[in-house]
Amino acid sequence: MLGAIEAGGTKFVCAVSDNDLNNINKISIPTTTPEETFSKVFDFFDEYTLDAIGIGSFGPIDINPESDTYGYITSTPKTAWKHTDFIGAIKERYSIPVGWTTDVNAAALGELTKGAALENDSCLYLTVGTGIGGGAVVNGKVLEGFGHPEVGHILVRRHEKDTFEGFCPYHKDCLEGLAAGPAIEQRYNKKAQDLPEDSEAWDIEAYYLAQALVSYTLTLSPEKIILGGGVMKQKQLLPMIREKFAALLNDYVSTPDLEEYIVSPELGDDAGVTGCLLLALEEL
Structure with a gap:
């Protein structure tokens, strides 16, 4: 068991x-x-x-x-x-x-083995919620080195309309500091789910997340990028991220079709626990 x-x-x-x-x-x-x-x-x-x-x-x-x-x-x-x-x-x-x-490494492993990246050998899973974290699986193995990836704390260019200083206690305006759920709430004094679909918040959010995905694409070249977490439950956000990703990457490198490349988790909220069960199985 x-x-x-x-x-x-x-x-x-x-x-x-x-x-x-x-x-x-x-x-x-x-x-x-x-x-x-x-x-x-x-x-x-x-x-x-x-x-x-x-x-x-x-x-x-x-x-x-x-x-x-x-x-x-x-x-x-x-x-x-x-x-x-x-x-x-x-x-x-x-x-x-x-x-x-x-x-997030566990979630990436779960999605690769049982979910959205099932036909692939590599993927990156990014969760956007209370914080921003990411995990990667490369050639079927969780990506680890001296430490583990902390891709939620990369630095991003500031959106021209954004004056929020950022809430990360370590870096202020890193990706997490500008784009995690608390950043949206502190910027607009409303929770993400209470903002209208046409709020400028989503243009700012998509801009930061698209920048991050370009960086991950250029460094890791995953076969699939999976975006989970509470903020990503805003249905209008994923198409906006794909659009801004295409503009920022500007055809510099090839990727799969963006509808298949930047996707939602197939395992939903079960991605992480599925990956943890797989880790336990590996230990046996």
């Missing part, structure tokens, strides 16, 4: 499946303090006999097995979770193999 923890900044999604990834049970837990959240995670998993757990966590996280802080959440803006030994807490409780990566 496999366990999965998709640890997001707003909620933890915990799931249990058999080894064929057939879902047995799944719950959602608010992300509060580590002590309170882990207590509820343990209450859920204690009902099962697990062979392995896969974790996809918000970050930054330490993915270097040689590091003294491997398995930790490190310099996250969520102050209660800074320097939290995530894997240590799980292994102390269950003493089973643990797969470990970022939540």
Whole structure:
């Protein structure tokens, strides 16, 4: 039996499946303090006999097995979770193999194996919500090096009509600081879902996200880019991003047809937890 923890900044999604990834049970837990959240995670998993757990966590996280802080959440803006030994807490409780990566890497793996990138060997998954994070799979393997990608914090050119200073505590006006959900809310004093479809907010949002996708295309050349997260549930946004992407790239390099290249997740909100179950399976 496999366990999965998709640890997001707003909620933890915990799931249990058999080894064929057939879902047995799944719950959602608010992300509060580590002590309170882990207590509820343990209450859920204690009902099962697990062979392995896969974790996809918000970050930054330490993915270097040689590091003294491997398995930790490190310099996250969520102050209660800074320097939290995530894997240590799980292994102390269950003493089973643990797969470990970022939540967005897990989502990318899920979409590549079971979703929108099923016919591909590489993809990039970007979530646009409370923050902006991205994960990539290249030749069927999650992209990791000394650390993991933090593509939500790249620098972008400012939109000519945008005077918002940015909310990222580290960089102010990086991509996340200008285009994540809180940036929209602070800029207009309204949540994204409460803004009209013809608001200038969406032109600004599409401009920043299209810039980012051009950068990812030029550096990673993925076969598919998948855009998820709460902000991307605005149906008018995806066509605007494709249009601005084409204008910014200006035919410099070839890409697949943009209707097939820049797409929505096929697994919806299950992309991350599916990838976590796959991580657990790999550990076996």
